[in-house]
Amino acid sequence: MAEKEAELPDVLDKGGIFSAQQRFTIMLLLYLHKRAGFTELQKLLGLTPGNLDHHVRKLEEVGYVKTRHVLDWRPLKVIEISRAGAQAFKEYAVNLRKLLEQVT
Amino acid sequence: MEDLERFEKALRIVERYEGYLFRRAMGIALIVCGIVFPLTAFMVMKAESMAELLNMSARAFLTFVPPLILLIGIGTIVYGFTSAHVVTSRMRKESIWKDIPHMVIMFLVWFISFYLTNYVPEPFTTVSWLWAGGGAALISYLLNRSYTTEAEYTELLIIGIICIVASLPLLLIREEQIVLTATFLVFSVSFMAGGLYSTVNASKLLSEREK
Numbered sequence: 001m002a003e004k005e006a007e008l009p010d011v012l013d014k015g016g017i018f019s020a021q022q023r024f025t026i027m028l029l030l031y032l033h034k035r036a037g038f039t040e041l042q043k044l045l046g047l048t049p050g051n052l053d054h055h056v057r058k059l060e061e062v063g064y065v066k067t068r069h070v071l072d073w074r075p076l077k078v079i080e081i082s083r084a085g086a087q088a089f090k091e092y093a094v095n096l097r098k099l100l101e102q103v104t
Numbered sequence: 105m106e107d108l109e110r111f112e113k114a115l116r117i118v119e120r121y122e123g124y125l126f127r128r129a130m131g132i133a134l135i136v137c138g139i140v141f142p143l144t145a146f147m148v149m150k151a152e153s154m155a156e157l158l159n160m161s162a163r164a165f166l167t168f169v170p171p172l173i174l175l176i177g178i179g180t181i182v183y184g185f186t187s188a189h190v191v192t193s194r195m196r197k198e199s200i201w202k203d204i205p206h207m208v209i210m211f212l213v214w215f216i217s218f219y220l221t222n223y224v225p226e227p228f229t230t231v232s233w234l235w236a237g238g239g240a241a242l243i244s245y246l247l248n249r250s251y252t253t254e255a256e257y258t259e260l261l262i263i264g265i266i267c268i269v270a271s272l273p274l275l276l277i278r279e280e281q282i283v284l285t286a287t288f289l290v291f292s293v294s295f296m297a298g299g300l301y302s303t304v305n306a307s308k309l310l311s312e313r314e315k
């Protein structure tokens with residue numbers, strides 16, 4: 001059991017990208033809803049724009065999300081999950097579920 | 105266990121986001137109802153003069169224009185609610201059928217309210233649509249309050265109060281055409297006010313912190 005737990009970070013989260021609560025939440029939300037506005041995410045997570053931008057950049061660097069600007073009744077920055085991001089998150093969630101089944 | 109806690113925390117945030125999406129969709133739906141339904145009724149009433157303006161027959165106008173407006177309106181409402189679909193309850197394995205009796209009761213409240221206007225004596229028939237709409241909105245508000253503690257649906261209270269209060273001065277007007285136009289106008293204003301309230305308040309859900 002102790003061995004299994006020691007292996008956890010590598011098995012579940014390649015590169016520790018989902019280890020931060022904020023990035024995990026952003027990915028779960030985007031996995032379920034495909035896209036969300038930057039301002040909405042900022043309010044939802046209670047982050048400063050710079051702080052959210054840092055997390056989004058981290059996710060962008062590994063190709064899990066992409067940002068684009070759309071023109072609504074005001075200019076909006078929208079964050080979308082990429083196909084690679086959805087796949088990676090799905091794998092992570094499946095592994096997490098398996099692990100929880102083993103633990104409980 | 106840390107992973108489970110992280111997941112639970114994320115899920116609660118996503119639920120809050122879905123609550124925001126739903127409230128926003130509801131606000132948009134109310135605003136669309138406030139524009140589309142009175143506008144369609146107005147178009148039907150003034151079909152002949154409108155058709156003349158567009159250089160077409162009244163029959164052709166009635167066949168295409170009001171259904172097209174209705175279709176656009178209903179399409180906008182359906183799109184709004186589809187994009188606000190709730191997935192977290194499915195993840196929590198909550199039954200999607202548990203809300204059905206509540207929705208049936210709400211439908212019956214609105215249907216019976218408007219059905220009863222058939223029994224209102226002639227000079228008050230038009231104004232009674234406002235009583236039906238206002239009464240149904242107030243009953244829906246109370247039913248929602250007793251059904252869930254998660255949301256208040258104050259927009260229904262706003263609609264109800266505007267319809268009922270605005271119907272009172274209309275009782276003094278004898279000219280049927282004015283009463284009819286004013287009734288549509290009151291419906292429009294009340295729904296738009298409720299919709300605006302819902303849309304503005306939806307964003308408050310985003311910033312709500314966990315207690």
